[in-house]
Amino acid sequence: MKIAELKDRVVLGAARVYARRTMADYAERAEESQFEVTVTRVVELNPVMRRITLSAPEIRDYSLLGPDEYFGLLMPGADGRLHLPDPERSNVRAAVSEMPEDEQPGLRWYTIRSIRRSEGEVDVDIVTHGDSGPGSAWATSVQVGDIAGFRSGGALYSSFDQPGQLLVADETALPALLAILEERSRRGLPGLGEGVEAHVEVPSSSVLDGMDVPTDVVVHLRGSAAPGTAVLAALAESPASSAGLDYAWLCGESGLATSLRRHLVQQGMDKRQITFSGYWKLGAARG
Numbered sequence: 001m002k003i004a005e006l007k008d009r010v011v012l013g014a015a016r017v018y019a020r021r022t023m024a025d026y027a028e029r030a031e032e033s034q035f036e037v038t039v040t041r042v043v044e045l046n047p048v049m050r051r052i053t054l055s056a057p058e059i060r061d062y063s064l065l066g067p068d069e070y071f072g073l074l075m076p077g078a079d080g081r082l083h084l085p086d087p088e089r090s091n092v093r094a095a096v097s098e099m100p101e102d103e104q105p106g107l108r109w110y111t112i113r114s115i116r117r118s119e120g121e122v123d124v125d126i127v128t129h130g131d132s133g134p135g136s137a138w139a140t141s142v143q144v145g146d147i148a149g150f151r152s153g154g155a156l157y158s159s160f161d162q163p164g165q166l167l168v169a170d171e172t173a174l175p176a177l178l179a180i181l182e183e184r185s186r187r188g189l190p191g192l193g194e195g196v197e198a199h200v201e202v203p204s205s206s207v208l209d210g211m212d213v214p215t216d217v218v219v220h221l222r223g224s225a226a227p228g229t230a231v232l233a234a235l236a237e238s239p240a241s242s243a244g245l246d247y248a249w250l251c252g253e254s255g256l257a258t259s260l261r262r263h264l265v266q267q268g269m270d271k272r273q274i275t276f277s278g279y280w281k282l283g284a285a286r287g
Contacts, residue, residue, distance in 0.1 A: 023271060024247065037148050038146070045125065049211065050125070054148065062152075066158055067179040068251075069112045070110060071122075073148060074107055125175040159247040165195065167248075169198075191216075220234055231256065231260070254280065
């Protein structure tokens with residue numbers, strides 16, 4: 001085993017031990033996969049959300065671990081070409097950082113919104129905010145025929161059988177939340193209003209255009225306020241939202257996820273009944 005890979009396993013192993021002790025169970029792959037994908041379709045859902053279809057033969061045999069499956073999108077580096085990291089490395093971030101600077105691909109993690117194995121395609125919905133980050137810059141300018149890299153990830157949502165559930169997302173986690181609701185419906189499980197409560201916090205309602213958000217999802221508009229402030233205030237004022245919960249899924253901006261988790265724990269909820277993930281952090285880049 002290479003020394004670099006040994007270091008990867010030590011670092012990731014420590015992170016897994018910590019996560020297993022502090023949050024609900026989640027799904028991981030036994031082996032990673034990495035391959036090139038081609039952009040075959042680009043649809044502008046609304047002014048800040050683009051749906052990009054990626055195609056590759058490997059997708060025909062790709063199995064999802066859960067409805068909120070995420071993957072690593074590897075984008076061309078500073079030299080304008082796509083250079084992929086060592087596929088044998090389990091810590092892809094470390095592998096990218098050790099590549100020559102002008103060859104380092106951009107790396108961002110996104111939800112697989114839908115998969116069509118028969119066509120070898122996946123859709124990914126990406127929030128755009130100009131060229132302030134590699135993911136948004138790529139999604140804003142990408143064209144059909146462009147090449148990118150796909151790095152397998154995992155899934156966080158796994159509590160299908162828990163009756164009382166609270167699901168909360170911001171605009172970046174909205175595709176994952178919608179995928180969860182669709183999978184529950186496909187399995188014939190109780191949905192919104194039947195023990196499952198879903199909340200979405202967004203800066204404006206225009207972010208929801210074209211997303212087919214169910215009418216029973218509670219929408220909170222935060223405007224220019226900090227992420228998490230609107231939905232946290234609403235849940236704090238409604239004790240029923242945190243009473244009798246068996247499971248909570250809290251994903252989006254880091255402050256939103258952590259503040260909601262803290263609120264639920266203070267209400268007496270076990271940390272191991274809560275899934276939380278900071279998809280991004282206000283004022284900071286995340287690869």
